[in-house]
Amino acid sequence: MAGAKICGLSTAETVAAALEGRAEFIGFMFFPKSPRVVDPETAARLAAPARGKTRIVAVTVDSDDALLDHLAVLKPDLIQLHGQETPQRAAAIRARTGAGLIKVLPVATAHDIDAANHFDGLVEHLMFEGRPPPDADRPGGIGAKFDWGLLAGRRWQKPHFLAGGLNPWNVQEALDQSGAPIVDVSSGVERGAGLKDPGLISAFLEAVRRA
Numbered sequence: 281m282a283g284a285k286i287c288g289l290s291t292a293e294t295v296a297a298a299l300e301g302r303a304e305f306i307g308f309m310f311f312p313k314s315p316r317v318v319d320p321e322t323a324a325r326l327a328a329p330a331r332g333k334t335r336i337v338a339v340t341v342d343s344d345d346a347l348l349d350h351l352a353v354l355k356p357d358l359i360q361l362h363g364q365e366t367p368q369r370a371a372a373i374r375a376r377t378g379a380g381l382i383k384v385l386p387v388a389t390a391h392d393i394d395a396a397n398h399f400d401g402l403v404e405h406l407m408f409e410g411r412p413p414p415d416a417d418r419p420g421g422i423g424a425k426f427d428w429g430l431l432a433g434r435r436w437q438k439p440h441f442l443a444g445g446l447n448p449w450n451v452q453e454a455l456d457q458s459g460a461p462i463v464d465v466s467s468g469v470e471r472g473a474g475l476k477d478p479g480l481i482s483a484f485l486e487a488v489r490r491a
């Protein structure tokens with residue numbers, strides 16, 4: 281069975297829905313322009329009932345060291361690198377924080393997937409997400425899909441994530457086409473910008489379980 285991550289949580293009700301549906305990962309967003317942004321103290325409060333039951337992920341975009349240090353109040357299991365971080369910067373973040381890393385690679389073509397080789401073994405998980413259009417105001421969480429078949433038969437040292445444009449109605453097809461071991465969703469379980477819906481979270485996790 282595939283694993284699932286529910287990303288961009290900002291309320292106790294939606295954290296509870298993710299836990300109830302047995303999400304393996306939950307994500308909190310620390311990119312200031314995101315409609316899902318929370319501060320580290322709020323994330324720590326929301327994450328308290330989840331600790332030890334699921335893996336807690338802090339999503340960052342080309343973060344400076346001050347934010348990384350501030351994330352200590354959350355004690356994330358993993359830090360998601362969603363910007364232009366190089367392998368050298370990823371190694372420095374791992375050393376500074378002691379957290380495992382998820383490195384996100386934006387994908388439009390098969391060539392984009394090769395970039396993963398620079399991070400394989402260095403990070404705990406790779407994540408492949410549809411490449412946002414050039415005029416997007418943020419590098420993720422906008423429902424951008426790619427050809428899921430590009431991942432078929434591909435494996436790296438640790439299980440990888442598929443992300444971008446998934447929802448309760450297409451996740452089975454995405455898993456069938458990609459063979460991805462873990463899926464990640466944000467806007468596909470929302471009823472409005474940044475507003476996660478507990479019912480959609482449950483439906484997504486149920487669809488992953490059934491796939």
Ligand SMILES: O=C(O)c1ccccc1NCC(=O)[C@H](O)[C@H](O)COP(=O)(O)O
Pocket residue numbers: 287288309311313314315316339341362409418419420421422423424443444445446464465466467468
């Ligand atoms: O969610 C955001 O606003 C965001 C901003 C900047 C970087 C990353 C962001 N989100 C990351 C994610 O939530 C995941 O990549 C997500 O699974 C994919 O988003 P979606 O296509 O909306 O499901």
